[in-house]
Amino acid sequence: FTYILIDEFQDINPVKYKIMQMLASPEQNLCCVGVDDQSIYAFRGSNPSFILDFQKDFPGAKTIYLTANYRSTHPIVSSAD
Numbered sequence: 001f002t003y004i005l006i007d008e009f010q011d012i013n014p015v016k017y018k019i020m021q022m023l024a025s026p027e028q029n030l031c032c033v034g035v036d037d038q039s040i041y042a043f044r045g046s047n048p049s050f051i052l053d054f055q056k057d058f059p060g061a062k063t064i065y066l067t068a069n070y071r072s073t074h075p076i077v078s079s080a081d
Helices: 014-024 074-080
Strands: 004-006 030-032
Parallel strands (some): 004 030
């Protein structure tokens, strides 16, 4: 694969992470999207450490923080923060 996009990356588990690493080699052209504090699939082996430690396995990765929220009103976003 030339490019790989993984959405909901916070829900990845060890098996999926290993498969992702194998598929991404050698180019490592990955785009992973996720929110570490929204991980809800621990019962399936997901662990937010995969998203938090991503740059250890992919040191050239660039992190882009999306700070604008177009889905919720300001009071909801403020309460969540």
